[in-house]
Amino acid sequence: MSAIKRVTNTSEAEALAALLNGDARxxxxxxxxxxxxxxxxxxDMERIAAxxxxxxxLYLVTTGGHTWAFSNKMTPGTQVYGGAGRVYPVGLGWNIDLKQAPLRFAWNKSEGRKLTGQLIDDALDMAAAAGLFDSARTASTRERRAGxxxxxxSERALVDLGSGDLASIPPQLAQAGVPIERVLAPGMHVDGVLEKKSRWLDIRGIRPTAEEALKxxxxxxxxxxxxxxxxAGSADLRLHPDVTVELFRSDVTGDPDDDLQALLTPGEVVLARVVATGPRWRLSLRGVGEHDTAREALALYAGGPPWLDPDAPPPAPVEHVETEPAPPATVSEPLPEDEPVETSRASPPKPAIPTPAMMPRRKGEPVRAVPPPEPEPVPTPAQEATPPKKAAVQSMSLQVTAIKAEKARLEAELTELRDQVSGLRNERVQFAKDLARAARQVETRDAELARMRSQLRRAKQRSAPPEVTPPVFADRERGFRHLVEAAWxxxxxxxxxxxxxxxxxxxxERFLDSVDTLEGxxxxxxxxxxxxxxxGLAEQSAGRELHQLRTSVGGNAAPQSRDDGAVCYRVSMQVHTPSARRLHFWKCPDGTIELSRVVVHDDMEP
Structure with a gap:
């Protein structure tokens, strides 16, 4: 069980922020x-820890002024307060991409169970991504078991190991990113490595590889x-959790003006025809209709359920919304916690002589300024004759009267403030209900939009002419030249x-080999x-990023050239994707283009 570390003061809050923003985790x-x-x-902190x-x-930040210290040390948008929780992965990428450390929020105690589950799943996902499940440091607490x-x-598979011994399998130890009910089913026999403390059973070792499953x-x-x-012009489809296939507009629709974002929804399960098998998979959605007999989706484990259900309704593409306000920057924004008010250590001023302004106000009566006390009159000879003891008693009596009047006024103001706070709390509850209702409406609209996309795509498929099987050439060069001419x-x-x-x-001479070996x-x-x-279209397109390939990264470096005077150029085939693909070609002195290679982004060889 993870120890729960409490953050209760400013120094501890600043130390937590320094830990998160450092490189020691x-x-x-x-x-x-x-x-x-x-x-x-x-x-539920105990459940999270277990x-x-x-x-x-695991850290618990209590309420108090130290929440300001934590917020002020964190990058805007990465803070957490007000009953929310957040899991920060290893590294600092979450400072730039906030989706790496999503904020999980609860409005009240009844939402605490959902918040607890989200934080546990986030922590396990990030631990799996960091390779911590396979760390040798816990080898002494593991043993091989079957059940x-x-x-x-509760998003877990409960396993009977025999003799009443139980274990559980979270999705991260079966197939990360896939709901556990789409991976395992009751009655399946599994074996793996049992973590004795947490009672987790890691069965990933018996999972078939993607190549074995797709054969x-x-x-x-x-x-x-x-x-x-x-x-708009392409989409990524998963045949298997570990195999992604890129589709282009022509693989989905015959209309070159169609926007694929109007036809496909992330998370939707579609039927696709296999055009070419691995390792360079090709899929097409064109010409696939209800009359086609579809194969069942793969089972990720022997005896397990299909990992995809084509009949499931398309999910609503609801993006994560940060419901917690950002750290206070203006008066109108809520604060993480009220600033601690420093009270003066000096002795309280002497109460003034009672005035009508000190009396309790009637409800709705404006606050009146308290006039300064008038100067004490100069005692007359008769007054000077008053015995000192009697004068002291009169002075103390006046002070008591003034204190009682001030106390009554403050009690009246306190009552009004309490009424205001109660009203604000009621408003906050109503706002929370309105927000939840609006979120449900958005989910409903998004689900309807996803259904309409699916219907539109199917309607286009029914009305589109049958897809023509592309020609196949024994000569690789002839086949590629045909594709270029067809594109033109x-x-x-x-x-x-x-x-x-x-x-x-x-x-x-190296171009066609590079085409055959480049994946993605x-x-x-x-x-x-x-x-x-x-x-010449590439020169007119900013997205192609056409430029000379230089001998080094320096801005003044000479371009790559050959003895015959040809200069090497580089053009982007993909953008905003990992290892984005590039095309290298030579521009000869007579203007002729010679295709050199297709490469990934970091390959700078001509």
Whole structure:
């Protein structure tokens, strides 16, 4: 069980911020806060500590002025307070990409169970990404065990190890990123490594590889696939949690003006036809209809359920919304906690002589300024004759009267302030209900939008002409030149073809081999970019980033060139993707283009 570290003062709060923003952490850090006016957090700290074990550090930030110290030391948007929680992964990438450390919020104690589960899942996901489940430091607490799955509940699989000994399997120890009910089922026999303290059973060792699971698919099969992400002209589909296939507009619709974001929804399960099998998978959605017999999705474990369900309704693409306000920057924004007010250590001033302004105000009566006390009159001879003891008693009596009047006035003001606070609390509760209702409405609208996208795509598929099987060439070079010419005929309007012809070009000896070995981009896409280079379209497109390939990263470095005077150029085939693909080509002195290689972003060789 992870120890719960409490943050109760400014120095501890600043130390926590320094830890999060430093480079010394080797495991995720869970930070839970206590809402103002409460003594306990909404989240179940004991459950979090028990389930994350030693895979993450756990901190509880109590209420008080030190929440300001923590917020002021954190990057805007990465703070946490007001009953919320956040898990910070290893590294500092979350300072730039806030989605790496999502804020998890609860409005009240009844939402604490959901908050607890979210924080546990976030911590386990980040621990798995950091490789902590495989760390040798816990080898002494592990043993090999086998058992039968009893049930699936609370996003965990309960396993009977025999003789009443139980264990559980979280998604991270079966297949990260896939709901556990889509991976395992009651009655399955599993074996793996048991972590004795947390009672987790790690069964990843018996999971078939993606290549083993996908070997049953053949070209022409109609299979389920999950939409992972969608751009205007391309989309990524998952055949298997570890295998992503890129589709282009022409693989989805025959209309070159269609925006794929209007046809596909991230998380949706679609039916796709296998055009080419691995390792360079090709899929197409065109021509796939209800009359096609689709294969069942793969089971990620022997005897397990299909990991995708084509009949499931498309999910609503609800993005994470930060419901907690940002740290206070203006008076109108709520504060993490009230600033501690420093009281004066000097002795209280002597009470003034009672005045009407000190009397309790009637409800609704404005506050009147208290006039300064008038100067004490100069005693007359008769007054001077008053015995000192009697004068002291009169003075003390006046002071008592003044104090009682001031106390009554303050009690009246306190009553009004309490009424105001009560009203504000009621407003906050109503705002929270309105926000929850609006969120449900957004989810409903998004779900309806996802259904309409699916219906529109299917309608286009029914009305589209049948897809023509592309020709196949035994000669690789001839086949690639055909793709380039087809791209030119498809994309250049008839009226422009005479003025924008497809010029002759050379193919370098290493080019086709690089096309065959480069993964993550379809050969049709490469042919499209080559056509743009040959016709001059690439020079007019800022997204292609056409420039000379230089001998070094220095801005004044000379361009790469050959003895015959040819200069090497580099053009982008992909942007905003990991290891974005690039095209290298030589521009010869006579203007002829010679294709050199297709490479990943970091490959700077001509």
């Amino acid at each position: 080797t495991k995720p850090t869970v930070v839970v806060t206590v809402a103002s006016g409460h003594t306990d957090p909404y989240a 389930e994350i074990g030693d895979l993450a550090d 039968t799955i009893l049930s699936i509940m 049953t698919y053949a070209a022409g099969d109609v299979v389920p696939a999950e939409v992972r992400s969608v751009l 005929a498809r994309r250049i309007p008839l009226g422009e073809q005479p003025t924008r012809p497809l010029p002759g070009y050379a193919i370098g 981009i379809a050969v049709d896409k490469i042919a499209d970019v080559v056509m743009e280079v040959l016709t």
